[in-house]
Amino acid sequence: MVIVTSTLLATGTATAGSTAADARHNTDESVVTAQQGRYRAVIRRTEHGVPHVLAADIKSAGFGQGYAYAEDRGCDLADQVVKLRSARSRWFGPGSGSENLASDLGYRALDIRSRAERELKTLSSDVRSMVTGYVAGFNAYLENRGGLAGWCAGAPWVGKIDEVDLLSRERDLAITMGGATLLGAIALAQPPAGPDATEGGASPRSGSRAGGDDATPRRDRVAEQAGPVLRGERRTASLGSNGWAVGSERTANRAGLLVANPHFPWEGENRFWESQLTVPGRLQVYGASLGGLPGVQIGYNRDVAWTHTVSAGWHTTVYTVKLTEQDPTRYLVDGKPEAMTSRTHTVQVKSPDGSLQTVRRTLWQTRYGPVIDLSPADPSLGWSSRQAVTFQDANIGNDALLEQYADMAVARSVGEVRAAHRRHQAIPWMNTIAADKSGATWYADSSATPNLSAEGISAWMSHPYGVLDGSDSRNAWQKEPGAREPGLVPFGQQPQLGRRDYVFNANDSHWLANPASPLTGYSPLFGFEKVPQSARTRQNAFMLREGGPGAVSGADGRISLPEAENGLMSTRAFTSDRLLAPVVKACRAQAGAPVVVDGTKVDVSKACDVLADWDGRFAVDSRGAVLWRETIAAVERARPGAVTNAGPLFGTAFDPARPVDTPAGPAADTAPVLEGLAKATLTLEAAGLPADVPLGQVQQVTKGDVKLPVPGTAGFLGATNVVEHMARPGSSLEPVTPGGTPVRYGDLTDRGYPVNTGSSFMLAVSFTPQGPVGKGLLTMGQSIDPRSPHFGDQTEAFARLELKKRPFSEREILADPHLDTEVVTARVAR
Secondary structure (H helix, E strand, O other): OEEEEEEEEOOOOOOOOOOHHHHHHHOOHHHHOOOOOEEEEEEEEOHHHOEEEEEOOHHHHHHHHHHHHHHHHHHHHHHHHHHHOOOHHHHHOOOHHHHHHHHHHHHHHHOHHHHHHHHHOOOOHHHHHHHHHHHHHHHHHHHHHOOOOOOOOOOOOOOOOOHHHHHHHHHHHHOOOOHHHOHHHHHHOOOOOOOOOOOOOOOOOOOOEEOOEEOOOOHHHHHHHHHHHHHOOOOHHHOEEEEEEEOOOOEOOOOOEEEEEEEEEOOOOOOEEEEEEEEOOOEEEEEEEEOOOOOOOEEEOOOEEEEEEEOOOOOEEEEEEEEOOOOOOEEEEOOEEEEOEEEEEEEEEEOOOOOEEEEEEEEEEOOOOEEEOOOOOOHHHOOOOOEEEEEEEOOOOOOOHHHHHHHHHOOOOHHHHHHHHHHHOOOOOEEEEEEEOOOOEEEEOOOOOEOEOHHHHHHHHHOOOOOEEOOOHHHOEOOOOOOOOOOEOOHHHOOEEEEOOEEEEOOOOHHHOOOOOOOOOOOHHHOOOOOOOOHHHHHHHHHHOOOOOOOOOOOOOOEOHHHHHHHHOOOOEHHHHHHHHHHHHHHHHOOOOOEEEOOEEEOOHHHHHHHHHOOOOOOOOOEOHHHHHHHHHHHHHHOOOOOOOEOOOEEEOOOOOOOOOOOEEEOOOOHHHHHHHHHHHHHHHHOOOOOOOEHHHHEEEEEOOEEEEOOOEOHHHOEOOEEEOOOOOOOOOOOOOOOOOEOOOOOOEOOEEEOOEEEOEEEEEEEEOOEEEEEEEEOOOOOOOOOOOOOOHHHHHHHOOOOEEEOOOHHHHHHOOOOEEEEEEEEEOO
């Protein structure tokens, strides 16, 4: 039992000259003394409602963070708890296409909760204290306030959580790029000779109903989820990022500097949340965390700052296995038969009349992992009498993610960040970019990656989907010393680069972490080398390169914090920087002659005038930005790859010896781009919009009943400030912003460009002798409660391209004019 008390202190500020003693006094000296049998934390909220949690020990810091998170974003975690308890069907029925049932069964098959129960017993003392405290804080908020605010307010499925729930969330995040995308394929997989019977429903292939809907996941939904895994589209749900670490050779003050811009959802469980944790003498870390994870996943302390970008690598391998003639649940490895294992899982399913039915499903596993049915994505990859399909996930055993971040939070240098990576090897599917106060920088793709033999890599490369023959043991993951788990690439063989000038990544592979020192010779499962780079990678490289077009540094070639801010908030894009002038020249050369599109003559002279007057930026008041996006989108759709290869836009082919500078030059044949401009003109006319419509009139985010303009643009245009729409931002049951119906040729819909993902936790950090200086913005806002003043305030600041200084020291926190302080305590009954 937790007994909660909460005290709101009078809001006040300290003067600029406050002493350290004043700061301790003003923040309640008793908080820095551990109290036996009690949690006690001071939550100081500064501008934008960012909580700075001060506590005497780790468990109370976790308590304060969990309490503050519940207040701001509790629905996001509560929803995931229901999902990971395999209780969605219990509360919501089987779902459209039996999606809830597939989720419930899939997580049972992956054994997520049982793995979390085992992990709980192995946690270090500090991480166990943080997890226990966070859970207690979340539950204390529920008890104190009687529920959560936001989209789940008053929902009957919201309830208290436990430590296993939190660790299940940690493990689910780890398999975001693997098993979590294959839940429907797991639930669909049944032996071909005779599917198992179910109680409270019918056989999974019969088409009868369980709990009011077909018990089999809908095949088109399985194809939608599994298709990206087969096609090698690692950026599940459009997750991406830019990250820079600039070192002493390129910074104005000779210390390290970090720029973080993860492109993550603005809705659902994977949106970032900002906070600071301070335990005097032990911990002082600021940054952002993903929904419901304790600690900080992107941020900084007094000595080092780090960020992540989504890796271009593969973290899952799909296998086919040959079956014996007699039994479709026995398969061959090197000619010897092995029996699959099976478990029967039970799920409660709510019927339309509110009654509960029991669905039982037997699911199967090979030595590699769960058996899956990928026939909805490719008919040759189903479970037949001759073969079954299975997969192996590099992160299913990852139980050290929170340990990894706990060590990074107290690291004092890039070297100690690297040591934490070596020790835990728990980063699941991200690159890491770090800088420290000495001016050292480090890049690594230390994500969990299958360790295939040379023969296995050759087989993987030769299959169009990278599917391996699991009946040949040469394709199994190879065991080598130094890996977190047998079969993963050891830390010493992962791509890494330390520099004193800079390192960066924008979701292409490790190859060009610094173009002056390419990383080569690594397993292609980390991503490909010597291939054309995305327009966004090239734009980042140009911005960083000394003296290059669009460089963020001044004449001295060194980057200051204000210059880093300008780079972080840039609304430029690679395509407009490189191609705007040639496109205007080409349309001027038309001299009023029409361009024919699908038999229609289109006058592009007005569009040409608009582009000639446009500065190539994607700010909310930019006139020409919409026209440009529609033009390049039309060209790209007609010729996929046009933005990254020579063809209708670029005349000079890609050269791996000049990967940032090629492909280059406008194409000699201007017909394709003029046709794209004509299609853009028709699209805008069909939408009833003028060619010079301001971007902010079309590109907006819905916050409650209000639409707010959003700067930036789609990533394929080469923008570093990416904003886009995701049809499915994650697995949350939160209502999703509608995407709209395409108007005609390009990206424009009848809802304009609705935004629900992109630039999210934007951060620039510089180290000074007085401590770190951070400027940041959480674009979607700190709170999901429409009644909160922090529901849309940072979205409005984003429209103004306005970063804010983030208080870090006690003096800065107490001096914040928006300071609001609450002391939260709880007694834990034994």
